[in-house]
Amino acid sequence: MGLALIHHLFLAAAAVTDNTKGLTAIGRGIVYGGAAIGPGIGIGLVVGNAISAMARQPESAGVVRTTMFLGIAFTEALALFGFVLAFIISG
């Protein structure tokens, strides 16, 4: 009885409302959020290790900083692919 009612309500809701816009927004959020997880961890690793390297050997800070920016740029590219993909998705 209760299940049948829920099923009926679900069918009615699906028939009346058009969810495309909301689902597109949710999809964009999931795409960008998912794409940001890995690069977030990766950039944290890169910068953290660069800082500990600079703290151990302050005289090598210049080289480490350049290499750190390179590492950030390579890691960050994945998150930016997700950012662009979120705009490409259309309902």
Next chain:
Amino acid sequence: MNAFLAIDVPPISQVTIWGNGPGGFNKTAAIYVFAAVATLLLFVLGTRRKDALVPAGLLQNTAESGVAFVRNQIIMQTMGPDGLQYLPYLTTLFFFIFFSNITEIIPGVQFPANARFAMPMTLALATWVIFNVVGVVKQGPIHYLKNSLIPPGVPKFLLILVIPIELISTFLVRPFSLMVRLFANMLAGHLILVTFATISAALFAKSITVVIMPFSFFLLVAMTGFEILVSFLQAFIFTILTAVYIGSAMHPDH
């Protein structure tokens, strides 16, 4: 939610579609003309006093410290003394990208021209052509292909897996990620500034919510400062990656 806060965020289609002036000349094109003219004037006017050993004046100081920055921080770190012949191109690239990024925070303009991907794509294709030509000329076509597809020290049976990956990552992903990195960073920064500016304006218009306004306004100011750093950093990263790619085509790993 938008009606409640009375926030009138510009529709996202406005980010990708812009009204054109006569001959398709729009705001983006105007900013690129400004960037090209500014780069040209900086180095034409800044290097007029050739006989002066002690630099004087804002233009000459900027031009000379810019060239020294590209030479010491970019070329010497990635390519070594062999790469000094690319100093003019890389310096021009750096200042052109920086000038077309920095309009993001100039009041009245407030739009980074590189948030449209036509020019980042052109610059990335130029980088792609340059490092491929350098590799073919310096190493010969067969050696260049072999050195860029087969990393040193890979076991024979892994080659069937490694060669397609290296092919895609060297010749397809490199220019694509160069383009997307510059374009998406500037677009994201621009969207953040637009969001906080519209939120600040909407909260200021409502009499009750004006109490919350300083928070978003503070973040707007802070993000504007952060975007100065980002426009410099993106110009730096684009230039240094170009240098790294040219350097790896000149000196392959052994």
